[in-house]
Amino acid sequence: MPQTHLRSATRYGNRPTMKDVAARAGVGLKTVSRVVNGEPGVTPETERRVQEAIDALGFRRNDSARVLRKGRTASIGLVLEDLADPFYGPLSRAVEEVARAHGALLINGSSAEDPDREQELVLALCARRVDGLVVIPAGDDHRYLEPELKAGVATVFVDRPAGHIEADVVLSDNFGGARDGVAHLIAQGHRRIGFIGDMPRIHTAAERLRGYRAAMEDAGIPVADPWMSLGVTDPERVRRAAEDMLSGPDPVTAIFAGNNRVTVTVIRVLAEHSRRVALVGFDDIELADLLQPGVTVVAQDAAAIGRTAAERLFRQLDGSPVAPERIELPTRLITRGSGELPPAD
């Protein structure tokens, strides 16, 4: 007996196929296919017999084969930085909802901010022939996607634009949001305002820094170097940066935190300080209203970003191709107290 035969009998743990169902129901293969897919042209009586066989055998259509035949997988890929980051929860959920509305499943993975891992993930998703991709880029060169784009994989970038390729991107107005947040501090009378953010090679970080500078410049306040701390994101270094700003010869009276992780650490540092220092953070954080004082933030609408990106994706898929576009969503300043503290010199 050829070995293939044995193998085929144990594939998928002996999963019945349409052929098996057809044999049991005493009908042709295609008739089973018709019943399974609810296609017309099957007598009620025949349909009943087929359905009976399906139930008896526990048959479930093999979508791999279906995909191979049809060319559409009805699934989209989502590559983000870290599923555990609270910013991405609502975002994924929104993408999922839209996908679901279009009958698609969501496959996702975390790049852990590693460009190589991002590429690996994206290409794995392409190999599975996802219909589309939503990517929160970790790297800044996406030319590896060129063949995929040419092959028609719909792609939308989120949070940061793609590098060296033309593609849709949906992001917050990082520049405007940061500028507004800093301007808010200036309006309270602050002039010595610190900025702690991520490396400027990250697009969002660069934009927020630019917003900080713009607000300061608009107010005619020269920015001192020690007020800015860039490329600082792990708690230990944020802590040190904040303490430096607060203790120097020319200490800041307010801090603008470049993202949620920074904000949380700065809150911790400020809690240990006696002097009241104002704080505005980029990204909302949970329970921010329950702290003393409440934390004023520039909030992004993660769900709206996800929804917009996914809808844009399916527009690419459903309709005629459209030119890549950059969609910027507004941010919202939420005042809760920490940003309204006056300067305490």
Added chain:
Amino acid sequence: MPQTHLRSATRYGNRPTMKDVAARAGVGLKTVSRVVNGEPGVTPETERRVQEAIDALGFRRNDSARVLRKGRTASIGLVLEDLADPFYGPLSRAVEEVARAHGALLINGSSAEDPDREQELVLALCARRVDGLVVIPAGDDHRYLEPELKAGVATVFVDRPAGHIEADVVLSDNFGGARDGVAHLIAQGHRRIGFIGDMPRIHTAAERLRGYRAAMEDAGIPVADPWMSLGVTDPERVRRAAEDMLSGPDPVTAIFAGNNRVTVTVIRVLAEHSRRVALVGFDDIELADLLQPGVTVVAQDAAAIGRTAAERLFRQLDGSPVAPERIELPTRLITRGSGELPPAD
């Protein structure tokens, strides 16, 4: 010209196949397959020619076809309640890490706590022939999974046991955790302790309620009905329940909150009250240490749960079949202040 020909030319937007690569490189189909899969037995010179053709055409292996042939998809499904819930972020991430270590991708979906939607999702994943499933059940009858289990789909339930079928389950010691949390309040001198939790038809909620009752009984404290509020989870009703407990003729001096959402709302209510009421919550919440007072919680280790479940899943897949098991992970009481407030009568 037959229409099939046209279609086949535009499938996947004209994706090149191994056949195309073979033609361009002037080799056989199987040789391309060998190169793509790094199989031995190809001259360096031939390999170079093939690789060149691959790069030139932007070829990417079609995993759907591969899956069809091999019978393994190298992907696992994760069905949870809500990706946006902070409890599930670290959990998904942990599952993803383990999957990645085994070379598998993660497909996931949210059931939104709707049993029908759970079933729909699970079966869709089965149709894609995921190798395994991690399910956080929304429903309480999983007999629909019987054919799948019989067919060899590895399955691990998380957070709650499966209904009417035998399957692995990984969960926290909800009973013990709640009992310890309530005992902690009793140890501070509280006797009138309220409990606000979800519907007891949800396994975790029932277990936590049982823990509450056990702790009270151990201390010889009879439980008054108005102290317990079950099936209450949306903020508005939690708020009302909490206020009722605090304002009755026999007001509670402490509250045990059955899950993180309840805890957050209770914190809000307590913040508006002048009388100091103790609080212990099930599930940790972010920034709990920064609130005044810090929130004492019974913490579950979501990442550990996810990791354990995924590892168990791959053990099912890799090795010989093992008998279904129930794995309970310990919880941890984290004291931060709110649970150590003495009774204020």
Added chain:
DNA sequence: CCCGAGGCTGACAACGTTGTCCAGGCTCTA
């Protein structure tokens, strides 16, 4: 010089499904 061994290579079938197309039986009409 011949033979066997071993290394490369490619032809072919199969995975499970769906699209196409045709056959056979039926009804309806002239």
Added chain:
DNA sequence: TAGAGCCTGGACAACGTTGTCAGCCTCGGG
């Protein structure tokens, strides 16, 4: 009653890949 047309059902190829197997070629030893 014959012919046209409709309805139902099934045979067959194709999707892109991988496992099997057989053929060719080279090389070394007898």
